[in-house]
Amino acid sequence: MLTILLQHTVFGIVTGSILLLATIGFSMIYTTKRFLCISHGELLTIGAYTTYIFHVFLGWNLLYSGVIGVVITSLVGLAIARGLYEPMERHGPLVLLFTSVGVTFCLHGILEFIAGPSIRSFRTPILPSIRVGGIPLITMNEIVIISIAMGSIVFLHVVLTRTRIGKAFRAMASNVDLAMARGIDTARISMFVWIYASAMAAVAGILLALVTSVNPDLGWTQILIILAAAILGGLGSIYGVMIGAILLGVVMDVGVIFFPSGYRAAIAFALMIIVLLVKPKGIFGGE
Amino acid sequence: MFRRTRIVRRVLVVGLSLALLAGLSVGVARAEEVRFGVLTSLSGPLGTEGKPCFETIQWTVEEINKFGGPLGMPIKLFVADTATDVERGITGARKLITMDRVINIIGPSSSIVVAIMKFCADNEVPIISHWSGSTRLTTSGGEYQFRTCPDDYFEGEVAARFMWDEGFRKAAVITLDTEDTISISDALKKRFAAMGGEVVVDEMVVGGQTTYRTAARKVLAKRPDVLFPAIDLDTLKIVYRELYEMGITFTVVLASNAVQQATMDIVGADILEGVYGEKPANALGSPGYAIFEQKYREHMEDGMVGWFTPNMYDAVNLMALAVEVAGEATGKGISENIRKVANSPGIKVYSYAEGLAHLLRGHEINYEGASGSCDFDEFGNVLGYARIQQAKGGQWVDIKFYSSEDLAEAIR
Numbered sequence: 031m032l033t034i035l036l037q038h039t040v041f042g043i044v045t046g047s048i049l050l051l052a053t054i055g056f057s058m059i060y061t062t063k064r065f066l067c068i069s070h071g072e073l074l075t076i077g078a079y080t081t082y083i084f085h086v087f088l089g090w091n092l093l094y095s096g097v098i099g100v101v102i103t104s105l106v107g108l109a110i111a112r113g114l115y116e117p118m119e120r121h122g123p124l125v126l127l128f129t130s131v132g133v134t135f136c137l138h139g140i141l142e143f144i145a146g147p148s149i150r151s152f153r154t155p156i157l158p159s160i161r162v163g164g165i166p167l168i169t170m171n172e173i174v175i176i177s178i179a180m181g182s183i184v185f186l187h188v189v190l191t192r193t194r195i196g197k198a199f200r201a202m203a204s205n206v207d208l209a210m211a212r213g214i215d216t217a218r219i220s221m222f223v224w225i226y227a228s229a230m231a232a233v234a235g236i237l238l239a240l241v242t243s244v245n246p247d248l249g250w251t252q253i254l255i256i257l258a259a260a261i262l263g264g265l266g267s268i269y270g271v272m273i274g275a276i277l278l279g280v281v282m283d284v285g286v287i288f289f290p291s292g293y294r295a296a297i298a299f300a301l302m303i304i305v306l307l308v309k310p311k312g313i314f315g316g317e
Numbered sequence: 318m319f320r321r322t323r324i325v326r327r328v329l330v331v332g333l334s335l336a337l338l339a340g341l342s343v344g345v346a347r348a349e350e351v352r353f354g355v356l357t358s359l360s361g362p363l364g365t366e367g368k369p370c371f372e373t374i375q376w377t378v379e380e381i382n383k384f385g386g387p388l389g390m391p392i393k394l395f396v397a398d399t400a401t402d403v404e405r406g407i408t409g410a411r412k413l414i415t416m417d418r419v420i421n422i423i424g425p426s427s428s429i430v431v432a433i434m435k436f437c438a439d440n441e442v443p444i445i446s447h448w449s450g451s452t453r454l455t456t457s458g459g460e461y462q463f464r465t466c467p468d469d470y471f472e473g474e475v476a477a478r479f480m481w482d483e484g485f486r487k488a489a490v491i492t493l494d495t496e497d498t499i500s501i502s503d504a505l506k507k508r509f510a511a512m513g514g515e516v517v518v519d520e521m522v523v524g525g526q527t528t529y530r531t532a533a534r535k536v537l538a539k540r541p542d543v544l545f546p547a548i549d550l551d552t553l554k555i556v557y558r559e560l561y562e563m564g565i566t567f568t569v570v571l572a573s574n575a576v577q578q579a580t581m582d583i584v585g586a587d588i589l590e591g592v593y594g595e596k597p598a599n600a601l602g603s604p605g606y607a608i609f610e611q612k613y614r615e616h617m618e619d620g621m622v623g624w625f626t627p628n629m630y631d632a633v634n635l636m637a638l639a640v641e642v643a644g645e646a647t648g649k650g651i652s653e654n655i656r657k658v659a660n661s662p663g664i665k666v667y668s669y670a671e672g673l674a675h676l677l678r679g680h681e682i683n684y685e686g687a688s689g690s691c692d693f694d695e696f697g698n699v700l701g702y703a704r705i706q707q708a709k710g711g712q713w714v715d716i717k718f719y720s721s722e723d724l725a726e727a728i729r
Contacts, residue, residue, distance in 0.1 A: 034534065037530065037534070038530065038531075041528055041530055045527060045528065048527075142360065142400075149362070149365070149550055149551055149554065149579065149583055150582075150583070151554060151582070151583050151584075156558050156561055156562065156585055156588050157562070158561070158562055158563075158564060159562040159563060159564075166562060166563040166564060169562050238527065241527060241528075241555070241558075242527050242554070242555055243551060243554045243555075243583065245551065247525065251525050283528065283530070286528075286530070286531045287531060290521065290522070290523070290531075291522055291523060291526050291528070291529055291531050291532065292494070292521075292522065292523025292526070294526060
């Protein structure tokens with residue numbers, strides 16, 4: 031039983047790492063814009079497909095293709111924000127929420143139309159797991175995923191605490207009006223948030239496609255879990271959602287030892303409800 | 318006031334007249350064409366296989382139209398993509414029947430057939446599917462529901478027999494919770510147990526998950542001789558990779574849902590080497606298949622005959638011939654006459670052209686297709702062929718072939 035628990039905990043950390051990357055951006059948008067950007071999930075799919083195009087169609091190395099995919103997705107995310115969300119900001123968070131739902135459906139439809147029927151996958155070798163004490167514990171791909179997630183956390187921490195733009199972001203997240211009054215360029219910070227959030231979504235999408243497949247539903251199926259992780263950690267708390275995402279990943283994957291795998295999402299939401307009953311503002315109580 | 322009333326009346330009269338004329342012209346247009354509805358998977362898990370099947374409908378209809386079409390009217394196709402999704406399938410069927418006024422529905426997969434069959438029967442629109450093998454349809458169709466592929470029970474029997482003949486006695490089964498996969502899995506478990514085999518793991522999984530490690534771990538823990546994953550390609554991509562990473566120590570026989578050429582690219586030809594798969598087959602070597610194969614190579618860029626394309630070709634030909642015999646382009650006409658062209662007695666014909674020639678001379682016909690004899694039983698089922706294939710060098714290679722005669726006793 032201990033072996034099984036260990037295996038599932040490790041994969042839970044992998045799941046949580048991908049979720050973390052997807053949720054950071056979602057939470058940053060909420061922190062600065064005060065609305066739930068449902069279309070964030072579709073950026074995962076865009077990231078995976080753009081990478082696929084360079085990697086498989088053009089035959090580029092997966093790393094370079096991934097970098098291009100992240101850049102393109104960032105620009106798409108910024109364009110959507112500039113073209114659709116920012117003009118709607120004056121109408122309040124509810125209008126923004128429904129706009130993002132509309133954007134989600136449009137992007138999903140466009141992706142389905144362009145991508146066509148085929149299920150696709152990256153050309154990466156599948157290797158046996160690394161065994162620890164005779165137990166197949168973790169694969170190289172999974173080590174890469176965890177490393178990228180950890181690297182992203184460190185990078186974001188450095189950005190938020192050591193750079194001017196990071197400090198300005200925290201000031202804006204705390205109080206937009208006060209930040210503007212103190213001369214902070216909120217438009218520039220907004221641009222940073224959209225680009226960074228979209229880039230993280232793209233990375234999450236690429237890594238998710240690496241362990242599953244590239245398909246138009248890739249991000250569509252993740253957005254509710256992203257929402258659950260953000261609420262669990264505490265909406266508005268960047269560090270809270272990081273812990274929330276890892277915790278959710280581990281609980282979902284350990285949970286399938288006891289429940290059928292189809293109930294993973296149910297496990298996630300059950301945990302979210304239990305936490306909200308005890309701590310209505312999430313574990314780290316952002317909003 | 319009086320003047321305004323007169324103007325309103327005139328506008329009404331002119332408007333109604335135009336509407337009537339428009340209605341008449343639509344009616345005339347409808348009478349000059351035979352409206353076939355295509356409701357099939359052009360995307361989603363069966364999209365890869367659905368595309369060549371759809372292209373087969375297109376060129377088969379072109380061929381039929383070259384002869385003037387049934388009753389001298391060209392067939393016009395109205396298409397709805399189900400994306401292999403039940404909800405979309407239902408929406409597509411409603412649109413095809415109520416808006417496009419089609420007289421039949423061709424090509425839905427099992428779960429969609431089950432969902433729409435009552436609606437189609439209520440509207441007197443027959444469904445014919447080239448790939449719905451579900452055992453839920455074994456005794457439920459016949460009047461407005463037909464299929465040109467054998468029942469999943471046949472596939473389950475073939476897989477179980479192959480596993481038994483190869484000396485496997487302990488089987489693990491992973492089943493995706495969809496109509497098609499449950500149907501094949503149930504048939505296999507029943508037949509394997511009847512032969513004396515033991516199902517040591519029976520795990521049901523839900524699609525769209527990022528991991529299936531629990532199922533993989535349970536299978537590995539029980540050390541079966543053979544694993545039968547009745548899952549689609551999306552799920553196989555993850556399940557097989559996780560099994561491989563954890564160390565496969567047993568033989569794998571895939572259910573037909575995931576046995577596609579795309580499987581090699583999606584899962585990886587190198588790690589699939591040696592894996593078996595069961596798949597419905599066609600009447601290889603028969604005159605019907607030879608005619609089909611020649612036409613297929615003429616029309617399709619990829620000359621390799623796609624899975625279920627002969628079944629689709631037969632479905633379209635049978636529908637067109639049934640309209641010819643019915644003397645009217647209606648769903649009821651097809652339903653009442655399809656057995657007259659498909660079953661004996663009658664002169665054996667192997668193509669639409671041959672069938673049409675005999676019908677015009679007043680002969681009775683018995684269509685013998687590329688997929689098999691296409692003789693419908695009282696529930697709209699046909700017997701067929703199946704094969705066992707093996708992944709070798711990135712290709713699926715036939716290694717064993719079963720005809721309905723081989724398995725007649727078991728099927729009964």
